[in-house]
Amino acid sequence: MLFWQILIDGFAISALYALGATGFTLIFGVSGVLNLSHGAIMVGAAVAAWAAASEFGVGPYTGALIGILAGFILAFATYFIAVRPIQRSKAIAESEKEIFILTATLLWGIITQEAIAYLFTNNAKTVLPIVEGVTTVFGVRTPRNEYFTAVICWVAIGLLWFLVNRTRRGKSVMAASMNPRGVTLLGIELSSIYLTVWAIYGLLAGVAGILLGMFLGVSSYSVGPLTASAFSIVVLGGLGSVSGSLIAAYVVGYLETGTAYLISPAYRTIPALLLLVVVMYLRPQGLFGRR
Amino acid sequence: MPNFVTSRLFWIGALTVIVALVLPTYVSGYVLGLLTVAYYTAVFAMSWDLLFGFAGEVNFGPTFLIGVGAYTAGILDAHFSPGLSIWLCIAAGALAAVVGGVVLALPALRVSGPYFGLTTLVAVLMLQNFIVVAAGLTGGEIGLAVPDVISIDAKTNYWIALGFMLVSGAILFGLSRSAIGLILQASGQDKIQAGALGFNVTKHKLAAFVVSAFFSGLAGALMVFYMGTASVSTFVDVGVGVQIIIAAVLGGRRTVIGAAIGAIFLIGMGELLRPLGELATLIVSVIALVVILFFPDGFLGIIRGGAKA
Amino acid sequence: MFSLKSFLLASCATALMSSAAWAADPIKIGVIAEAQAVAGSSIAPAAQLAAEEINAKGGVDGRKIEIVVYDNHSSSAESVRAFQRAVSEDKVNAVIASYISEVVLALEPWAGRLKTLMVTPGAASDVITQNIAKNYDQLKYTFHGYLTSTSLAGLVCDAAKDLLVEPYKMKTAVIMSEDAAWTTPLDAGYEKCLPEIGLKVVDHIRMSPDTTDFTPIFNKIEGLKPDVMITGISHVGTQPTVQWKSQQVPIPMFGISSQATNSTFWKDTNGAVEGVFYNAVSGPGVAVTPKTLPFVEAFQKKFGNFPSYAGYTSYDDVYMIADAIHRAGGTDPDKMVEAMEATDYVGTIGRIAFKPKGDPNPHALRTGKGYITGLMLQWQSGKQVNVWPKELAAGTITWPSFIKLKAASN
Structure with a gap:
């Protein structure tokens, strides 16, 4: 019984982590950007979905769509306000662009977070679930929303895989992540690839944020922890490796869930942090990193 | 030209110090209290700049060092007061931070870039978890009430903070302009080449961590005895670290002094905008973002730009 | 210098204009609260409302009451800074501070150091008053305007006995x-009083306030x-409320849930709070005293929502401070403390009096018959309905669909 409980709950939360981390790692893989406003985009999408439903009375589907749209807009805003000006800046040395993008996206995340807190207070919000009720599998009563979350996450990840491996546009994105200069030689505009990637990222982060809002609830306080957890998962899996991120998401998700059930909910995050430290010391490029 | 810039910097610095020295005669205790916090934050930012600007290490965890120093001092005082002088507690805090600095330096010598950044972030999260779990010792989420304070007199606190900031600033600035600083800068930009030139990069980096940790911890411990309380949200939270990084980048990296200016600016602006309530943080962040995007060399860069023109 | 002069002139002019109405300089009360948090957001508006009412009736001995508000962003450090600013810059005569015990504990020594009367409208830790017992002369400036945790535990147990143990024959409980x-x-209070009313405590779960996934806890x-x-x-x-509903945990939640006291909680949880019980000192529609309902009405009219629990106490605190200043004949801090200790005031939450020096919890509210008894409310179809004590009850218990309970026939 306990075994099934951990298996089912861990699966849903890990799927959510995986979806959140996938977009994050994709952006890094293609453009070398660590987007520290990640958590803010997820929370922004969820709060938009909540506000649409509770302030303007739209249904859960319309609410979710508005939320995804918000994620999309926020992702583009991040790119145009905090990333592209630095990438194109001549005043900043190449070697320092990394820290500048980190700081700028961090600031942009704080700005988004504060704006959310100002407009909607920092109380936790929950998005109206699309699927309600519970279902019992293997003697474990689980909200249907949890299964729904896992399914949507995997459908989204599957679509991404299809896009990257089976479409022309996707292939050029993939190629760009391996060799940006080579792609430009082929006559593909790098900046249009960046736009594609940020669009995909906005969708993924938006969907992840809304699912999180339905499953657990979010508040403007969640911004920092969400960014930190995506960052940890991505580094654990190896920066830029999508499959590494997926596996790392499951490792972290199950470690947390297992700890919460078997030891105490108070120690939930500690083993995953310890694992991260150990991996950093023994294998700094992450579990599946290319470097 | 470098001479001109240096002298211009020097004069601005001297002017600032004079203003700081005569200020207590003219302003209220509250402004002094605010500046006291700003000066300690300035030391946090300068210590961070030494690590990032010169050793090239992206440290997301300045609050790990600050927190270790602050909590060590606070816990000692809370458990042994009044048997233990607060100055001993402060010294112990600084020492503990140095130990923390060495622990943090170990991965830094192996990994770099975002990987090291994450390690330092994890260090902060671990410390935060430890403080919450060991609530009996640390006061947990609640925060630790420290029975003693250095003084309740705003002027005394102001003088201590100002003196401390000037002394640490002078030492950190001197260090950054010395041979050690240059070697650090070289190794931050190209580790292999610096090693090939025969410099012991490891030793110098370790030294940078130790110095940065010492001043961070000392400032943290002093601030505990100014506030009379130690809490995660004041000394350890990632958000506090973010403020420090923003302060250093805003003021101008690799200048040490710029970091201090950035810190004082951030705290001062936060206070000036306080009437706007919840919007204050938002506006400060927007200002910081604008500076970073349009004046990447920060405030000191703007001043230097003026010098060029 | 010139601008300073004109500023001074301008403020003199303003002072002159209003001095027609006000005899002496105003009484300033600082309010340090959490503007963005559910429970804290009512503190400042409620204090403002009380001040306006008092001023409309001529103030305190001809002096106007001014409220100076500070947002502490739920942080102890910002609160300490705000407190310093309030006392040394804005020269407030008293401070109303926070619903978070951590914040009040950090401010308590500062109230002593700066000799400024401080009342908390919402913090609950017993340690606040225990500290006063240990070091009365230094810390006597702090007053606990809300119930201590131990008293709260006792009130929850009293309500559980009447509402759960007797009608539903409940025998076991888990503390969360x-x-x-x-x-x-x-x-500690729960552990002691639950067995006394016949509820065996089978486990005791403490979770981090950062917890987001409550699935393992509920399972x-x-x-x-x-x-x-x-x-x-x-x-x-x-x-926890939303996940309780979405997982359909078939066990009632009963006790203290501060966020549930706020009227916006239904919206925040998309109605998941249906059926949740929470303890409070006042509630919408409950006439605890003749002052309660007029306050709620005025608050709602002015701010568009119902006050959180700390709003009621904050409103009462302003009246109490005004009354104490009147009796002390001025704003000398030590005399104000003496006057506050002699408070016997019927406010929105009941009859308020503080425990004296020498009690293990000096400056804590007196509770029990004749003083403050507390309520137990339940969220029912978007409304907060009082269900206990019987004489103040506005409805009876209902259960959400996933909790199957029947009252034992009697």
Whole structure:
């Protein structure tokens, strides 16, 4: 019984982590950007979905769509306000662009977070679930929303895989992540690839944020922890490796869930942090990193 | 030209110090209290700049060092007061931070870039978890009430903070302009080449961590005895670290002094905008973002730009 | 210099214009609160309302009351800074501070150091008043304007006896509380009083206030098959409530849930709070005293929502401070403390009096018959309905669909 409980709950939360981390790692893989406003985009999408439903009375589907749209807009805003000006800046040395993008996206995340807190207070919000009720599998009563979350996450990840491996546009994105200069030689505009990637990222982060809002609830306080957890998962899996991120998401998700059930909910995050430290010391490029 | 810039910097610095020295005669205790916090934050930012600007290490965890120093001092005082002088507690805090600095330096010598950044972030999260779990010792989420304070007199606190900031600033600035600083800068930009030139990069980096940790911890411990309380949200939270990084980048990296200016600016602006309530943080962040995007060399860069023109 | 001069002139002019109405300089009360948090957001508006009412009736001995508001962003450090600013810059005569025990504990020594009267409208930790007992001369400036955690635990047990144990023959309970300053004495109180009313405590779960996923906690509690969950939550609220509903945990939540006291909680949780019980000192529609309903009405008219629990107490605190200043004949801090200690005032939450020096909890509110008795409310179809004590009850218990309970026939 306990075994099934951990298996089912861990699966849903890990799927959510995986979806959140996938977009994050994709952006890094293609453009070398660590987007520290990640958590803010997820929370922004969820709060938009909540506000649409509770302030303007739209249904859960319309609410979710508005939320995804918000994620999309926020992702583009991040790119145009905090990333592209630095990438194109001549005043900043190449070697320092990394820290500048980190700081700028961090600031942009704080700005988004504060704006959310100002407009909607920092109380936790929950998005109206699309699927309600519970279902019992293997003697474990689980909200249907949890299964729904896992399914949507995997459908989204599957679509991404299809896009990257089976479409022309996707292939050029993939190629760009391996060799940006080579792609430009082929006559593909790098900046249009960046736009594609940020669009995909906005969708993924938006969907992840809304699912999180339905499953657990979010508040403007969640911004920092969400960014930190995506960052940890991505580094654990190896920066830029999508499959590494997926596996790392499951490792972290199950470690947390297992700890919460078997030891105490108070120690939930500690083993995953310890694992991260150990991996950093023994294998700094992450579990599946290319470097 | 470098001479001109240096002298211009020097004069601005001297002017600032004079203003700081005569200020207590003219302003209220509250402004002094605010500046006291700003000066300690300035030391946090300068210590961070030494690590990032010169050793090239992206440290997301300045609050790990600050927190270790602050909590060590606070816990000692809370458990042994009044048997233990607060100055001993402060010294112990600084020492503990140095130990923390060495622990943090170990991965830094192996990994770099975002990987090291994450390690330092994890260090902060671990410390935060430890403080919450060991609530009996640390006061947990609640925060630790420290029975003693250095003084309740705003002027005394102001003088201590100002003196401390000037002394640490002078030492950190001197260090950054010395041979050690240059070697650090070289190794931050190209580790292999610096090693090939025969410099012991490891030793110098370790030294940078130790110095940065010492001043961070000392400032943290002093601030505990100014506030009379130690809490995660004041000394350890990632958000506090973010403020420090923003302060250093805003003021101008690799200048040490710029970091201090950035810190004082951030705290001062936060206070000036306080009437706007919840919007204050938002506006400060927007200002910081604008500076970073349009004046990447920060405030000191703007001043230097003026010098060029 | 010139601008300073004109500024001074301008402010003199303003002072002159209003001095027609006001005899002397105003009484300033600082309010340090959490503007963005559910429970804290009512503190400043409620104080403002009380001040306006007092001023409309001529103020205190001809002096106007001015409220100076500081947002502390739920942080102890910002609160300490705000307190310093309030006393040395804005020269306030008293401070109303926070619903978070951590914040009040950090401010308590400062109230002593700066000799400024401080009342908390919402913090609950017993340690606040225990500190006063240990070091009365230094810390006597702090007053606890809300119930201590131990008193709260006692009130929850009293309500559980009448509402759950007797009609539903409940026998077992699990305590679920967040790890925070105020819950340590609360949990100790629960552990002591629950067995006394016939509820065996089968487990005691403390979780971090940062917890977002409550699935493991609820599953664990469900595995223990208790009849009821006794809660002690304040920093968390929305998330456990929503997950309780979405997982359909068939065990009632009963106890203290600070966020549930606020009228916006229904919206924040999309109605998941249906059926949740929470303790409070006042509630919408409950005439605890003749002052309660007029206050709620005025608050709602002015701010468009109902006050949180700390709003009621904050409103009363302003009246109490005004009354104490009147009796002390001025704003000398030590005389104000003496006058506050002699308070006997009927406010919105009941008859308020403080425990004296020498009590283990000096400056804590007196509770029990004749003083403050507390209420137990339940969220029912979007409304907060009082269900206990009987003489003030506005309705009876209902259960959400996933909780199948029947009252024993009697």
